[in-house]
Every structure is written in C-alpha cells, then in structure tokens.
Amino acid sequence: MEKTNVAIVGLGTVGTGVARLLLDHGDRTARHAGRTLWLKKAVVRDLSKPRDVDLPSGIVTDSIDDVINDPDIQVVAQLIGGLEPARTIMLRLLESGKDIVTANKALLAEHGPELFTRARELGRSIAFEAAVAGGIPIIANLSQCLSANQICKLEGILNGTSNFIVTQMDEKGASYEDVVRRAQQLGYAEADPTMDVDGTDAAQKLSILAHLAFGATVNWADIPRVGIDGLDPDDLRFSRQLGYRIKLLALANLADDGLELSVGPTLVRIGTPLAEVRDAYNAIRVIGDAVGPVFYHGLGAGQMPTASAVAADLIDTAVGRTKLTFQTLEYFSTDQPPRVKQREADTLVGRCYFRLNVANHPGTLAAITAVLAKHKISIASVIQHEPENGNADDSGPPSGTVPLVIMTHAAAEGAARTATEEIQSLSAVTGPVVRLRVKD
Amino acid sequence: MEKTNVAIVGLGTVGTGVARLLLDHGDRTARHAGRTLWLKKAVVRDLSKPRDVDLPSGIVTDSIDDVINDPDIQVVAQLIGGLEPARTIMLRLLESGKDIVTANKALLAEHGPELFTRARELGRSIAFEAAVAGGIPIIANLSQCLSANQICKLEGILNGTSNFIVTQMDEKGASYEDVVRRAQQLGYAEADPTMDVDGTDAAQKLSILAHLAFGATVNWADIPRVGIDGLDPDDLRFSRQLGYRIKLLALANLADDGLELSVGPTLVRIGTPLAEVRDAYNAIRVIGDAVGPVFYHGLGAGQMPTASAVAADLIDTAVGRTKLTFQTLEYFSTDQPPRVKQREADTLVGRCYFRLNVANHPGTLAAITAVLAKHKISIASVIQHEPENGNADDSGPPSGTVPLVIMTHAAAEGAARTATEEIQSLSAVTGPVVRLRVKD
Numbered sequence: 001m002e003k004t005n006v007a008i009v010g011l012g013t014v015g016t017g018v019a020r021l022l023l024d025h026g027d028r029t030a031r032h033a034g035r036t037l038w039l040k041k042a043v044v045r046d047l048s049k050p051r052d053v054d055l056p057s058g059i060v061t062d063s064i065d066d067v068i069n070d071p072d073i074q075v076v077a078q079l080i081g082g083l084e085p086a087r088t089i090m091l092r093l094l095e096s097g098k099d100i101v102t103a104n105k106a107l108l109a110e111h112g113p114e115l116f117t118r119a120r121e122l123g124r125s126i127a128f129e130a131a132v133a134g135g136i137p138i139i140a141n142l143s144q145c146l147s148a149n150q151i152c153k154l155e156g157i158l159n160g161t162s163n164f165i166v167t168q169m170d171e172k173g174a175s176y177e178d179v180v181r182r183a184q185q186l187g188y189a190e191a192d193p194t195m196d197v198d199g200t201d202a203a204q205k206l207s208i209l210a211h212l213a214f215g216a217t218v219n220w221a222d223i224p225r226v227g228i229d230g231l232d233p234d235d236l237r238f239s240r241q242l243g244y245r246i247k248l249l250a251l252a253n254l255a256d257d258g259l260e261l262s263v264g265p266t267l268v269r270i271g272t273p274l275a276e277v278r279d280a281y282n283a284i285r286v287i288g289d290a291v292g293p294v295f296y297h298g299l300g301a302g303q304m305p306t307a308s309a310v311a312a313d314l315i316d317t318a319v320g321r322t323k324l325t326f327q328t329l330e331y332f333s334t335d336q337p338p339r340v341k342q343r344e345a346d347t348l349v350g351r352c353y354f355r356l357n358v359a360n361h362p363g364t365l366a367a368i369t370a371v372l373a374k375h376k377i378s379i380a381s382v383i384q385h386e387p388e389n390g391n392a393d394d395s396g397p398p399s400g401t402v403p404l405v406i407m408t409h410a411a412a413e414g415a416a417r418t419a420t421e422e423i424q425s426l427s428a429v430t431g432p433v434v435r436l437r438v439k440d
Numbered sequence: 441m442e443k444t445n446v447a448i449v450g451l452g453t454v455g456t457g458v459a460r461l462l463l464d465h466g467d468r469t470a471r472h473a474g475r476t477l478w479l480k481k482a483v484v485r486d487l488s489k490p491r492d493v494d495l496p497s498g499i500v501t502d503s504i505d506d507v508i509n510d511p512d513i514q515v516v517a518q519l520i521g522g523l524e525p526a527r528t529i530m531l532r533l534l535e536s537g538k539d540i541v542t543a544n545k546a547l548l549a550e551h552g553p554e555l556f557t558r559a560r561e562l563g564r565s566i567a568f569e570a571a572v573a574g575g576i577p578i579i580a581n582l583s584q585c586l587s588a589n590q591i592c593k594l595e596g597i598l599n600g601t602s603n604f605i606v607t608q609m610d611e612k613g614a615s616y617e618d619v620v621r622r623a624q625q626l627g628y629a630e631a632d633p634t635m636d637v638d639g640t641d642a643a644q645k646l647s648i649l650a651h652l653a654f655g656a657t658v659n660w661a662d663i664p665r666v667g668i669d670g671l672d673p674d675d676l677r678f679s680r681q682l683g684y685r686i687k688l689l690a691l692a693n694l695a696d697d698g699l700e701l702s703v704g705p706t707l708v709r710i711g712t713p714l715a716e717v718r719d720a721y722n723a724i725r726v727i728g729d730a731v732g733p734v735f736y737h738g739l740g741a742g743q744m745p746t747a748s749a750v751a752a753d754l755i756d757t758a759v760g761r762t763k764l765t766f767q768t769l770e771y772f773s774t775d776q777p778p779r780v781k782q783r784e785a786d787t788l789v790g791r792c793y794f795r796l797n798v799a800n801h802p803g804t805l806a807a808i809t810a811v812l813a814k815h816k817i818s819i820a821s822v823i824q825h826e827p828e829n830g831n832a833d834d835s836g837p838p839s840g841t842v843p844l845v846i847m848t849h850a851a852a853e854g855a856a857r858t859a860t861e862e863i864q865s866l867s868a869v870t871g872p873v874v875r876l877r878v879k880d
Contacts, residue, residue, distance in 0.1 A: 021588050021730060031655075032587035034768035129585070135731045137585030144761070145569070145577030147472035148461050148751030215471075273713070273737065290461060290748035291575045297713065297735040308730035311588030319768055321584070321761045328474035328759055 002035035004318040007067040007098075009043040009089065010079035011051060011060070014103055014130070017307030018077055018314075019053045033315040037075075041067050064089055068096040075317050077101045077310050087111050094124050099322065101313040103130035103306055106195075109204035109220045112211075116332040125326035127313035132205045133158055133282040135298035135305035137312070142212040142286070143325055149288030151213040154252040155439070158205040160280035160300030161196035162228045162248040164188045166265075167278045170236045170245060176229070188280055198227035199248065199263040206250040206263060211332060213286070214252065215339030216259050224345045226264035235355055235434055238383060238405045239267050242353075245275045249439060258343035267353050267438040273297070274439070346414030351380070351438035354406040354420070359428040365404070367426055375419040377411040401430050407438065442475035444758040447507040447538075449483040449529065450519035451491060451500075454543055454570070457747030458517055458754075459493045473755040477515075481507050504529055508536040515757050517541045517750050527551050534564050539762065541753040543570035543746055546635075549644035549660045552651075556772040565766035567753035572645045573598055573722040575738035575745035577752070582652040582726070583765055589728030591653040594692040595879070598645040600720035600740030601636035602668045602688040604628045606705075607718045610676045610685060616669070628720055638667035639688065639703040646690040646703060651772060653726070654692065655779030656699050664785045664853075666704035675795055675874055678823060678845045679707050682793075685715045689879060698783035707793050707878040713737070714879070786854030791820065791878035794846040794860070799868040805844070807866055815859040817851040841870050847878065 006022065008015045022029060022039045029037045042055060047062050067073055076098045080086045086107050093100060100119070102108070108115070108131055119126050129139045133156070142151070157163050161183060168179040180197070183189035195201050200220075207220035228248050239246050244267035253260040268275040273295050277283040282300030287293045299305040316322045330336070358364045365384070372379060383405040408416075416435065424433045446462065448455045462469060462479045469477045482495060487502050507513055516538045520526045526547050530540060540559070542548070548555070548571055559566050569579045573596070582591070597603050601623060608619040620637070623629035635641050640660075647660035668688050679686050684707035693700040708715040713735050717723040722740030727733045739745040756762045770776065798804045805824070812819060823845040848856075856875065864873045 017730070025588070025590070028590060029588060032584075032769065135734060137581060137734075140580065140585050141577060143472075144756060145580050145752055146748065147755050148465070148469060148748050150465070150468060271716075273716075276711075276713075288748060290457070290744040290751070292739045292742075292745055294575055294577075295735075295737040297733075297737075299732045302732075304730040305732055308586065308588050308728065311730070312585055315587050316584060319764050321764050324759050324761050324764075329472065 001030060003038050004033070004035055004075060005038050005040040005073045006075050006077065006314060007041040007043065007073045008039065008077045008079060009064065009067065011042050011044045012079065013303045014306045014310065015042070015077070015079040016051060016053045017303040018079070018310045019055065021307055021311045023053070023055070029311060029315055033318045035318060037314055037318055040073055041070065043067060064092070067098070068092055071097065073098060075099045075101065075314055077314060079103055079310070081106070083107055083110055087115070090115055091118060094119050094122050097124070099124050099317045100126045101310055101317060102126060102128050103310055105131035105201070105204050105208060109207050112208070113217070113332040113334050117334060119326070120330070125317060125322045127317055127322045129313050130306050130309035132208055133284060133298070134301045134309055136282055136284060136296045137309065138209065138284050138296060139212065141296070142209065143329060146286065146288050146291060146294070149290045151286060151288050152254050153287040154209060154213050154284065155274060156206070156209070156250045156284040157247055157274060157277050157282050158250045158284070158300070159196050159202045159248055160282055161189045161193055162202070163277060163282070163300070164280045165197065166228055166231065166246060166248065169231065169233055170240070173233060175233060176231055197229040199225035202248060202250045202263045206252060206261060210252050210259065210261060214254060214259050216342065217332065217338040218261060218342050222342065223261045223263060225262065228265050231265055232434065234403065235436065238355060239353065240270070241383060242267070242381065242405070242407060243270050244268060244438070245270055246436065247274060247277065249274070254340065255343060258341045260343050260348050262348065262437070265436050267436060269439070346412065348413040349410050350413070350440070351410055352377070352408045352416050353436040353438055354408070354423070355434040356404055356423065357401040357430045358404045359430070360400055360402050361428070364428040367428060368404070368406070368423055371419050371422045371426070372406070372408065375411070375415040377415060377419055378409045379406055380409050381407045441470065443478050444473070444475055444515060445478050445480040445513045446515050446517065446754060447481040447483065447513045448479065448517045448519060449504065449507065451482050451484045452519065453743045454746045454750065455482070455517070455519040456491060456493045457743040458519070458750045459495065461747055461751045463493065463495070469751060469755055473758045475758060477754055477758055480513055481510065483507060504532070507538070508532055511537065513538060515539045515541065515754055517754060519543055519750070521546070523547055523550055527555070530555055531558060534559050534562050537564070539564050539757045540566045541750055541757060542566065542568050543750055545571035545641070545644050545648060549647050552648070553657070553772040553774050557774060559766070560770070565757060565762045567757055567762045569753050570746050570749035572648055573724060573738070574741050574749055576722055576724060576736045577749065578649065578724050578736060579652065581736070582649065583769060586726065586728050586731060586734070589730045591726060591728050592694050593727040594649060594653050594724065595714060596646070596649070596690045596724040597687055597714060597717050597722050598690045598724070598740070599636050599642045599688055600722055601629045601633055602642070603717060603722070603740070604720045605637065606668055606671065606676070606686060606688065609671065609673055610680070613673060615673060616671055637669040639665035642688060642690045642703045646692060646701060650692045650699065650701060654694060654699055656782065657772065657778040658701060658782050662782065663701045663703060665702065668705050671705055672874065674843065675876065678795060678843070679793065680710070681823060682707070682821065682845070682847060683710050684708060684878070685710055686876065687714060687717065689714070694780065695783060698781045700783045700788050702788065702877070705876050707876055709879070786852065788853040789850050790853070790880070791850055792817070792848045792856050793876040793878055794848070794863070795874040796844055796863065797841040797870045798844045799870070800840055800842045801868070804868040807868060808844070808846070808863055811859050811862045811866070812846070812848065815851070815855040817855060817859055818849045819846055820849050821847045
C-alpha cells in the first residue's frame, strides 16, 4: 500500500489525540485515504515531558529541522498555538515543500492572507477544518457541500467555554466567577480565559467563516463584539421569564448594503435549536438560498473531536482533495476584491433587551419610554415587579429602586446606543443600563 | 475560464432546479468549481411539456443519444426516478465516458454494487449526495469529514413525507387518512405514497448510509421495517403523556456481534433533538468514537434543497474531488468482504411501548403482566385510566374495555414479539396489540 509520511508539530492535547488516531487506528485512516498515513516525526518543545501516547522510538524530536530537512515528509499537522513562532514555522514548512494541516484559528484570523498567498505561490495547501468548531465539519460544508448556494445568514455558538459558563449560570443560578472557577477545574476554561469569554475567539472564528460563506475579507478586530464576562445572572433569569435563553452568538447576515457581523450575548427564544445548545457544545445554523436552513451541532473543542477534524484534513490532503479545493477557492486571495463589504455597525437593526434599576416613584417609566419614543424605538414587552420588602437580599437592586426590563421591536444599533446613553443619564436610573441583542 | 460541459437527464422538479442553478447562478458555481459548468443538453421525455425554467435554444432534446454521442459532455446529472430505464441509461452513460451525479436512491439501493463496479472498471465516478436527505450533506460528511472515526451509531429521520404526516397527526390530533390527503394537496406526498409511508424509502436510504458509515453491504429489503401507515392518533397521545413523540426512525447501531439495523415508528423523548424535528425536515445524529455526537438537521426533499446537493456534486466532479473519493473508498466493492454483518433481528434489544384494549374486570392486568414476566420483560411504567362513561365516542375502545399502555425496560426483539402474540391471544384483550420501539 502506498504511504504518505506525516509529521506532527506540537504534541499538546490535540497533537496527542492525532498521534493516537494515526498510530492506533491506522486501518481506518488507510481505508479512507487509500494509503497509509505514516507518522514519521513529532516535534515537541520539551523531550523530557511525559506523553499520554506510546510513540515508537525515533519519532519524537525537539528540532523542527528534522521535519523541514526530511523531503519524505509530505504533510505536517502544525498544532502550535499563538502567533509566533507558529507563523514563522508554518512559512518554513511551506517553503520546504510540506502541505499543512492546522487548528490555529488565531493565526489564520491574523495572518491568513499572508500564509494562504505564500502557500499558493509554492503550490502547497493549508487545511484548517479544526480551526473552527472542532467536531462540526463546517469548513468542508461551506467550501464544498453548500457550494451551489448563496449563503444568506450564518448564526453560531462558536465558543464552547462561553457556552459552558452561560449554561451553568443559567441552569444553576450561579455567579459568573463561581462558574469560571468550576470550568477551569474541569478543563473547559484556560487559566486565563480572556480570549474565550471576551468574544475574541468567536470573532476570529466568525471572520474565517465569513470569508468562506460570503467572500468577505474582514479583520476579526473590526467585528463588533461583546463577551459574556460581564453577564449578570439577573439577565439570565429575566430572559427566561420572557421565554429566552442568553447565548454568545456569532452572527453574519447578508443585507442589501453589506454584511452584518457581530458577536455578543444574545437572547434566543427557548425551544429553537440554538437556544438548546448546552455546555461545551457548538452549533451553527446556515441558511442558503437553495438548500434552506441547515443546522449543525457537535462538540466545539476537546482532544478527540479536534483530532478527528485534523485527521480528516490529513486524509483529504493525502488523497489530494485538499489541493484541488485550495487551488480552486483561492481562500484569502489578495488578487481579487472582496465580494462583500462589512456594514457599518450603527446601521445594524435588531430587537433589544434593556434592564435597569429605577427609582420606584411616579414618572420614572414615562421618562424612560419618552427617550425610546424619541429615538423611534418601539416597546414589545415590559417586566416591572413590585419591590420586594426591604430589599434584604444584597444581590437585589438598591433600596427604593426596582428592576425594569424592556424588550423592544427592531431598532438601529446607533439609535439604541444613543437611547441607552440618555436613559443612563436619567436621575431616576441607578447603576448601569444593561442592553443585549435579541435574535429574530 | 475553463469549461466543463454538463447534461441533465430528466427535467422534473429536481432537474428544473439544477438547470436554474446552472443557468441563473453560473457565477457561484464557477467560483466554487474554478471553471464554468456549461449546461449543454437537457434530456426530456416530452418535448411539448411546458417547463418552469427558461432554457436557451438547442439545449432540450428527447434523445439520450444526443448526450451519449457528444464526447464534449463530461458530467451528467441523471435525474430519472425508478429502476428502469434509469439503470440502463446510467450504464450507457458510464460506458460513453461520462461521470454521473444522481439523486436516485432506489436505484443505488437496488443496483449499487453493479453500477459502482462498472463505473470503477471504466475509470468513471458516481456522486450521490442528493440520494439521501437532500439538504443534509450526509454523504460527504460520512465519506470525508468524519473519516477518522469509527461510527458507533447513526439515527435518522430520513423520510420527510412520513415526518410531515406524523407531525401533523401529533400537533393537530388528525387521523392518518386526513393528513395524507392534506400532504398530497401540499405536494409533500405522492399520489401513491406507499414507498414513503411503509418504511421502504427510509430503509433504502439506511442501507446506503450503513454502507458508508460501517462498511456494511446490506440489501435494504433485509432491514426490519415498519411504516407509519398504521399509526393510530391514540399512540401519539399516550406517548406524549409519557414524555415522548413518535418518529419514523432509521437506526444503525454497531454492537459486538454485528450491526443492528431497523426502521420503524419509535418513541423519542420530548426535548431531545430528534424529537423536535418537525414537518418535512430530516435529521441525522451520528456518533463517532473520536468526534462524539454530531447532529445534522435540514430539509429532506423539495426542489431546491435537492438541486443544491446535485449541483454541489457537479462542482465536486468538475473539480476532480469526486474521482479521488470514488477511487479511494471503493463504495459497494464486491472484491472485499463487508467489514460488518447485520445482526439477527430477534436479538436486537430495546425498550417497548405496548397499547391494548383490555376488559375492565379483575385479573386482566395480572394476566398480561404474567406474560411479560414469563419472557423476562420488566415493566417501566403503566397508564390505565378509569373507563369513560358509556364510551359514547365511537373512536374509543369497545364498551366495557379500557386502553392499557405499558412501557417496558430493554427486551430482546424475539421475546417481545412472542410476548405480543401471547398477550394478543388472551381472552381479556380486544383488538390488535400495538407494539412500538422506544429510543434509548
């Protein structure tokens, strides 16, 4: 049987999983690739570190040059995180004639155009199924399976850590801080979870999907994004009363005047598929003009789901499919103008959820609704309960105030932001005004 | 730009949709294929029939020879239903050097080994994404995206007509006959819907998926199957009381001693993704040993969802990916023994739902439960209400009898069947004993 020599650069959690699939399940990779995928080298930083996989002798090395200088190695799973040295190593591997498989979404979101252009110049390919939503093969589905469609809309829960935290807060009524601590103990959150919980990770993934689905070339940092790091359990509770759950939703919506992109905590109606995505799962809903809505649900991260995506890419690359797709689609090509431009954030239209603490005296609601009316924002529903006696519970609103929740009909982002500022400045309003988006 | 000449054979609903995608959206197919997909011929039976698409002159013909004898036509979307002349035409097209794209699942389920072997001998390919679950790209996902996994289980709602009927019966409390009539008016059911509602269509699709996912070569007719054509609204109602919905579920489950395959109305717990699949949608849940559970949901049929799948296959074939996949995977090869055998139906284990009308006098429940105990079938729950006064409603059980519903714990199919026969023969039991499966 023919043989394709493979190297893994980076034997962390995912790299170890990929090594296991290649070593322990060579029969199934061979069956799907029509040839043996032979793990020839695995590059690590620290040779002395114990590994969770039995590697035959001679495979592990701490020198990337053992891969670069070995012309028999054709495909490399480049599984180092971060931007550098990952970028430099990828360029060196491409220049030495290797095809690349990677899971590094930050690297692609930041340096995609440079890396993809260089790969094309060199006649090489970069496969990146594992970079977005590990267990959901969304890259192949957008690049190939749905290729006869104009994608109209894409909505995704793309960050498993955030979804785990929000689910636990919602179901257990726990505080953000307590759940983050628990997520770290369970391995669902990094020691420093900033990039996950502040929306950066989801925005980076969305920028990659927006390129595949809409031909947009968007810097992830230009995507308006809010994380779940400031989320208050009160908002989860009030949303539930209104029939919604809060999810960190990444949205891409094609309008006449451009592509709407955003990442933020969003109220999603209970009973719809995205609202029911729990814990570390990811989900993506795509609407194509021919196929209609297609919904995908799977594990967003974790060792073996991500390794499954990397190994599928290794197989596709060994078979030769990746090269055909990569040459045809010209991902992140700088030769062609982008097919669609990002819309101005202020013109984005959507329903809003407001929560604020207000003085419990006459005229307060009138003042607030007057501001909304001035900005032509119409109200869909209001929750205002009688004040609890004495406000003994110190998690409640300040004494003499009551929480007020307002759901609006569709309003432009700019108008909603200005209205929020004006409401915030009213003397009857205490503490910050919370504003969240509501999914159609 | 390079050009691939395409022909469509059969301009029915799907063929018309494919023609529209090629003619009206040539830019997007060109972008994803890296070349123009040029519709050169469309073969129809009746030239005089009006068409729902504007075709440039010279394209439509009623002679298949205009395609077979044109060496410039490289790919053919073969969209004729049924077995003959579809089979003969496909063989002739392959022999004249065309690559094939088809949506004909019955043809593949019946003649797959012959057609695929012949295509391989001739160096040609057959793509068939549209043959199973139109809008869900399950063929590509099983063949490529999940290729590093051993699939452990596959559960699917694969027949949109049945799901539409069951959903309407459940939500509207309507009878089977009334809903079928309505489905025919809406175009969700054929004039003769037998193949859809008796489980044949789902079994044919399951046989194809079982081949891709497990390497099984199973004659669809050997898959135990029950349709929804005998479904009683009472069973939908009692199931709901127990927390379940009834779905026509196609199941493939890999056990130590073989592959369990079945199609039948099955109780699925409310709130789980498969239970919430409504109307003409399809859904498939796949569990892989690396990726974990992946859930797909989309339109199962209809003009444009199916055309989307056909056009994606045309693009894949034009790019050259299909040939690589087809050569590598050796679908339905008769050279190699199947990797797994189908399990004996009698050894399949699962929970059961029983509903029967029983005489409302002492000893009845004791007699029934004694039969179950004899066959070591243990009871999970029972519903028996007091008889309604007088049984005035003639849809209710015969006077003097009451409906009895029993849910059991896991039992072998053979034991459950024998127990059903014995219960049926008890003098206290009136009318047929209904037995349905319950999903784990």
